[in-house]
Amino acid sequence: MNKSVYIYSPSGAVRDKAAFRRGVRRLQALGYEVEVDSDALSSHMRFAGDDESRLRAISRACESRADIALISRGGYGITRILGQINYADVAKAIDLGTSFVGISDFTAFQAAVFAKTGRITWAGPALCEGFGVPVTQDSQPDDIMEDCFHDLMLGQGEGAGWRQDKSGFIPPEDVQLASDSVVWGGNLCVLSTLIGTEFLPSINGGILFLEDIAEHPYRIERMLTQLLYSGVLSRQKAILFGQFTGYQLGSHDKGFKFSTVIEWLRTRVNVPILTNLPYGHVQTKVLIPFGKKSDLAVSGRDAMLFWGH
Incomplete structure (x- = not known):
């Protein structure tokens, strides 16, 4: 299939490393190529790195040319850097085929991107809360969520x-x-x-x-x-x-x-x-x-x- 996912952390620090690792493994098991940003597990106070680090992570997500750029988690942090995001780079990445997906704090990014560029982003899961839930006899990532994610990958969601x-x-x-x-x-x-x-x-x-x-x-x-x-x-x-x-x-x-x-x-x-x-x-x-x-x-x-x- 050769469909790719880029994992990055523009908001809160990832505290549940086990959920992060489970999420990566789950995406790989679904057949996706997964690339993890170099600062995805960084921490600065409550954030996934200081403001400059998280801005660079967004830039790397834009440069990744992945089919989907997926946030690791929400929390808080994007609103404080909205004024420094390079929206031209985000628009270019979307035009070249990258879909930006996330939830919660990611709403600020989505609103700003549409206000500044008119480009479409996607409200959906984050890595940890969506794909990183424990897989047991009674629990696993939701099949409806995964089907919708797959449809987005293939451009089939209607x-x-x-x-x-x-x-x-x-x-x-x-x-x-x-x-x-x-x-x-x-x-x-x-x-x-x-x-x-x-x-x-x-x-x-x-x-x-x-x-x-x-x-x-x-x-x-x-x-x-x-x-x-x-x-x-x-x-x-x-x-x-x-x-x-x-x-x-x-x-x-x-x-x-x-x-x-x-x-x-x-x-x-x-x-x-x-x-x-x-x-x-x-x-x-x-x-x-x-x-x-x-x-x-x-x-x-x-x-x-x-x-x-």
Whole structure:
């Protein structure tokens, strides 16, 4: 197959070296050629090297000419170097066939790349959390995630379908919500920090997808208000809520929960809100093109996001 993956670390330091090694072995077992960046396991405070080291790692990923440049993990670190990234090099690498894939903190890179160059990147797994899970009788990397990754490798990915939960947008009859609309988004916390900067693309009539981890519903609502009051939400054709995981409700909440946030948001925007998109800090996740024009249709609780024009 001779398809290649370049592993680099533009964000947080890799603490789980075993997961890193498992991830590399898994990719190799799937038949990919894997090249690991020289600083992929570097550490400087909480980061995978100092700012200059991580900028050089991004440059090497651009120069690798790999089919996919995959981050080792998310965490935090890209937002502080957005002003120093060579976006012309990133655009050139994408034009020459490299797909940049990542999750979480990688949202900042994706937003900035689209804002600066209009190029498409991919929301998907990171090495450690996606491919580096232990392989046992009861556990292994998710087959849906791996199939989507393989489709991207071969240029065959066309879309993603899923079933909403009962809080989603469920029309009385089949409806197409968006046509030829830019799909974009990612981690809610990261996106909200980019408001008012040159690194958040201005997208009208788009399809916005969101996810997050370890954020209590009131904090999710607070970040959504930033997107709401800045006008981002009302300019979209649809809002897709992915997986929001890793938080705990307390006795003080008195019934305030994630579905409360969805219900509240519906009173503030006249935009269809879909739920349960299989993307986020979970094992079963699809790959989504940040910046690609797509169609969105709903039939009952079933939703389909299609970009394979």
